[in-house]
Amino acid sequence: MIDCLFDDDLSGNNELEFSIDEGTQLDLNMVDLSIGDMDMHLSVHLGRGSSCNIRLASVCQPGMKKVFAFDTIHDEGNTLSRTKMAGINLGDGTLRFIGTSDVVNGAHGSDTRQEGRITNLSEGSRSEVSPALLIKDNEVNASHGAAVGAYDPEAMYYLMSRGLTEAESRRLITVGSLIPIIDSLSDKSLAAEVYNSLEALKI
């Protein structure tokens, strides 16, 4: 289990590579609150019977450009990958989630899923969620889900119908989209630090 909090300026290319040995599991939880551009490329190679859970919560401030490209490479059979990315694009910045699940020839019995969601808070927000599944063997489970948009108007209506103001409702829904990822941090003091940072965000 690895927890990461990015809260400094990490401008420039960031390459991360993991190789997961036979029968082991990687839990990688990342929260990105960095002020500055970001270009991160993560590759995870999965050996026989191994698995990985990759989670990212990212906040993109106005004027920034953030790109997260996450590749899970199923090098051998009976491997499992789960990738979950959630983001908030606060202003006129660019936030891109690019995911690739690569199941190579011979990696049968593998299972992969990618999920990505970005909430745009401004008309000028430029966001992209782009999952790709490259499947080169049979007997593979592969799926993806992608969503980009403003906060759900139906949820806004519901919360406001109980007396919460528009601003309170928008904050709850927006921050709420990141919470399942923050809650999976194993270091609870780190999670508390992230909650405090989110409280201070202007939404």
Added chain:
Amino acid sequence: MEELIIRGLSVQAGGNQILHNLNLTVRKGECIALLGPNGHGKSTLLNVLMGSPQYEVTSGTITLDGEDLLKMSVDTRARKGMFMAFQSPPEVPGVVASEFYRAGVNARRGQPVGAYAFRKEMEDACRRTGFNPELAARNLNAGYSGGEKKRNEVLQMILLQPDLAFLDEIDSGLDVDALALVADAVNDLRQKGTTFLMISHYDRLYKLIRPERTAVIVNGTIAVEGDGSLADKIASQGYSVLEREYGIHIKKEKRPASPSCGSGAVNIGGI
């Protein structure tokens, strides 16, 4: 709330005219059964009253105790004591149910409720609705069954103690025991003076609640009003009674299903 007056209300959504020149007056303490065939505008009316952004009021007025309701935001309406039990409450990830309830109670009362006092109220409301308290610690409506969502709506109604409550098919998907709990909660609030406007699929709810008025929406307007016995009559004879006795022609539903058009069959018999 003393009086809600709807005059000449016309409403459209997505280019479809749904309500036409609808008139209805609701007085304090009344319990009104809102009936009508599928797709004729019952859910639309309740959602317009609560302030749903999906609908556009093209003409007419709605006043609540003399104030222009259509100028009020959804949350202002809630703080004035209006409440809507949703037909299909949305799932809201990341929002913990009990914290949301407490925020609503604080908004309704205009002052923060203490943690201990709120916990006691929650326990009581859970007991009265048969709602599993463990679900209140989870994300709002996320992974709830259909019945749990309905109990959750009634639980919020008990906590918020509204003056004017709209129930949109609160009984659909509930078993007989849950239905009795819902009826008890409604009847308790009626004794305290809450006004109700309710849509139901089934006359079994009306048998437990006994509304004193019935309003029937046909072709987007209130076509017939009567006392509680009108709901019973429609339940036993179907909507064809409107054609036979009142000369009302019911247009077949032509438009595609609107975002929240409900259903309006009444009689399932049996109970």
